[in-house]
Amino acid sequence: xxxxxxxxxxxxxxxxxxxxxxxxxxxxxxxxxxxxxxxxxxxxxxxxxxxxxxxxxxxxxxxxxxxxxxxxxxxxxxxxxxxxxxxxxxxxxxxxxxxxxxxxxxx
Amino acid sequence: xxxxxxxxxxxxxxxxxxxxxxxxxxxxxxxxxxxxxxxxxxxxxxxxxxxxxxxxxxxxxxxxxxxxxxxxxxxxxxxxxxxxxxxxxxxxxxxxxxxxxxxxxxx
DNA sequence: TCAATAAGTTACTTTATGTAACCAAGTATA
DNA sequence: TATACTTGGTTACATAAAGTAACTTATTGA
Numbered sequence: 001x002x003x004x005x006x007x008x009x010x011x012x013x014x015x016x017x018x019x020x021x022x023x024x025x026x027x028x029x030x031x032x033x034x035x036x037x038x039x040x041x042x043x044x045x046x047x048x049x050x051x052x053x054x055x056x057x058x059x060x061x062x063x064x065x066x067x068x069x070x071x072x073x074x075x076x077x078x079x080x081x082x083x084x085x086x087x088x089x090x091x092x093x094x095x096x097x098x099x100x101x102x103x104x105x106x107x
Numbered sequence: 108x109x110x111x112x113x114x115x116x117x118x119x120x121x122x123x124x125x126x127x128x129x130x131x132x133x134x135x136x137x138x139x140x141x142x143x144x145x146x147x148x149x150x151x152x153x154x155x156x157x158x159x160x161x162x163x164x165x166x167x168x169x170x171x172x173x174x175x176x177x178x179x180x181x182x183x184x185x186x187x188x189x190x191x192x193x194x195x196x197x198x199x200x201x202x203x204x205x206x207x208x209x210x211x212x213x214x
Numbered sequence: 215t216c217a218a219t220a221a222g223t224t225a226c227t228t229t230a231t232g233t234a235a236c237c238a239a240g241t242a243t244a
Numbered sequence: 245t246a247t248a249c250t251t252g253g254t255t256a257c258a259t260a261a262a263g264t265a266a267c268t269t270a271t272t273g274a
Contacts (some may be wrong), residue, residue, distance in 0.1 A: 014205035
C-alpha cells in the first residue's frame with residue numbers, strides 16, 4: 001500500500017527534536033536567559049543523567065551553546081543559539097493552547 | 108534549593124501531551140481529515156500496538172474522537188475534536204520553523 | 215584533615231517502544 | 245464446504261530510553 005500523505009522530512013525532523021522528552025521544557029527555560037546545569041536540573045525536575053544527554057544532543061543540533069567559565073568550581077553556562085531562540089513562537093502557541101484548552105483538573 | 112522559574116502546570120501538561128512520541132505526528136495527519144486505523148498506521152509508520160495506545164490516550168484527552176461504522180469488516184474513523192483542531196497553529200509554527208531552520212542534510 | 219561545590223558519570227532498575235505472530239467476525243472465492 | 249481475505253486491534257517477547265542514587269574530579273575554605 002502507498003502512503004496517502006507524505007510527511008515533509010524537515011517537519012518530521014523538527015517534530016522528532018521537539019517531541020524528545022524534556023527538550024521543549026529545556027528550551028522554554030532557556031528562553032528566560034542563560035542557565036547553569038544545576039539550576040536547570042532543579043527547576044525542570046530532570047535527572048542529571050538525562051539532562052546531560054539532552055544538552056549534548058541539543059548542542060549538536062545547534063539549538064544551544066555551552067560556555068565554560070573556569071572558576072572554582074567550574075561554571076558552565078547554557079544558552080540558546082539563534083536557532084534555539086527562533087523556537088519561541090512555537091512555544092508561545094503551545095502556551096496559548098494550554099491556557100485555552102487544558103483545564104485545572106487535568107494538570 | 109528553590110525552583111527559580113515555576114513552570115505553569117497547564118503549559119507543562121500541554122508539553123507532556125505533545126512531546127509524547129507520535130502524538131504530534133498523529134494530530135498532523137488528522138488535520139487533513141478523518142482517517143482509519145490502517146491508513147494512519149501506514150502513513151505515519153507507527154506500530155499497531157503503540158498506535159492503539161496513543162489513540163486511546165488521545166481520545167481520553169479529548170483530542171480525537173472515534174466513530175464505529177458497522178460495515179464488513181468494521182470500519183473505524185478517527186478524527187480531531189475541536190480541542191484537537193485547535194492545535195493547528197502550534198503545528199503550523201513547527202512547520203514554519205522546520206522550513207527555516209532544518210537543513211536538507213540533517214533530515 | 216574534612217567538608218563543600220559544580221558538573222557530570224556510572225551501575226542498576228523501571229518504563230516505553232518495536233516486532234511479529236495471532237484473533238474475531240463476516241464475506242468472497244475455489 | 246473449506247479456505248483465504250479484510251479490519252482493527254491484542255499478545256508475548258526483545259530492545260531502547262529514562263529514572264535513581266551513589267560516585268567522581270578538581271579546588272577551596274573551615
